[in-house]
Amino acid sequence: MINRRKFIEKFAAAGALSMLPNFIRSQETTNLSSPVYKNLPVIISTWNHGIEANEAAIQVLKNGGSIVDAVEQGVWIPEADPKNVSVGLGGYPDREGYVTLDASIMGPDGNAGSVCFLENIMHPISVARLVMDSTPHVMLSGEGALQFALENGFKKENLLTPSSKTFWKNKMKETGYDPQPNWENEPNSYHDTIGLLGVDTSGNIAGACTTSGLGFKMRGRVGDSPIIGAGLFVDNEVGAATATGMGELVMKTVGSFLVVELMRNGKTPQQAVEEAVLRIVKKVPDHKKYQIGFIAVNKQGETGAYCLLPGFNYALHQENQNILIDSKSYYK
Numbered sequence: 001m002i003n004r005r006k007f008i009e010k011f012a013a014a015g016a017l018s019m020l021p022n023f024i025r026s027q028e029t030t031n032l033s034s035p036v037y038k039n040l041p042v043i044i045s046t047w048n049h050g051i052e053a054n055e056a057a058i059q060v061l062k063n064g065g066s067i068v069d070a071v072e073q074g075v076w077i078p079e080a081d082p083k084n085v086s087v088g089l090g091g092y093p094d095r096e097g098y099v100t101l102d103a104s105i106m107g108p109d110g111n112a113g114s115v116c117f118l119e120n121i122m123h124p125i126s127v128a129r130l131v132m133d134s135t136p137h138v139m140l141s142g143e144g145a146l147q148f149a150l151e152n153g154f155k156k157e158n159l160l161t162p163s164s165k166t167f168w169k170n171k172m173k174e175t176g177y178d179p180q181p182n183w184e185n186e187p188n189s190y191h192d193t194i195g196l197l198g199v200d201t202s203g204n205i206a207g208a209c210t211t212s213g214l215g216f217k218m219r220g221r222v223g224d225s226p227i228i229g230a231g232l233f234v235d236n237e238v239g240a241a242t243a244t245g246m247g248e249l250v251m252k253t254v255g256s257f258l259v260v261e262l263m264r265n266g267k268t269p270q271q272a273v274e275e276a277v278l279r280i281v282k283k284v285p286d287h288k289k290y291q292i293g294f295i296a297v298n299k300q301g302e303t304g305a306y307c308l309l310p311g312f313n314y315a316l317h318q319e320n321q322n323i324l325i326d327s328k329s330y331y332k
């Protein structure tokens, strides 16, 4: 069997090095015997709340936890924050007043777990992890997901905080109980999903995504966040991507899988997220009304972020710095 080094040498001899995906090329040409991951570990996550989530994730790695532990525990922070109205406790409810949660997680071994339309559990990401780790399935939904969580020791809680309840009641009055959720005029409102990706110092990659979905959605609506390949995708050979914003646009283009496949074919994370947004622009006729943002990381720790409309930001923890960055957008 041809090993990785021989493969690279053969490619180099054939003058075909430039055809190799970036992440293989620079590792192998820097030092053929041991890959160099200079920028690792890296943690990248969506929106302002990413700063605290990144910090928690890095702490898990520092304490010797795995990259899966890190991404899971990183997103616990916004899940438990009652002031965050798009994730877990305090999330805006659906049109009928129920807080319903979607979450997914993937690890370096290619395994995946997710839950959707789950109610009354503060940490849906941990239920998703348990689906991944302890069942033969990938996704549990609604009543079944709740039953699974309760059977495994999760506590049932009321996630609708008084302020989210008041906001929901006012919103319903304002919109005349319109069955069509009205996000178009406020594309950056009612969604602040956390998607968090991490690469540890050995180049192992994991990702987590958790949300209460779009505020005031129709009852039963599930977004992109728990759909493996749409809201989140990880391939330990290549990199990872996650999405935020109007999930329907991401689902129609299988966005996160697309980003990872583009990186597999040699694009940088930045080039890959830009092409995924462009795909939405080309394929989804009414995309202009909505916000979408992607973040991505490759195995070397290079990152990318891009969105449709101005207003999306993300948090990047790399080389001992944890900073918030405004994403570039397709429309200015």
Ligand code: SD4
Binding pocket: 086, 190, 191, 192, 193, 194, 211, 212, 213, 214, 222, 223, 224, 225, 243, 244, 245, 246, 247, 248
């Ligand atoms: C959804 N993508 O349910 C999620 C919402 C979101 O930032 O990302 N909010 O469609």
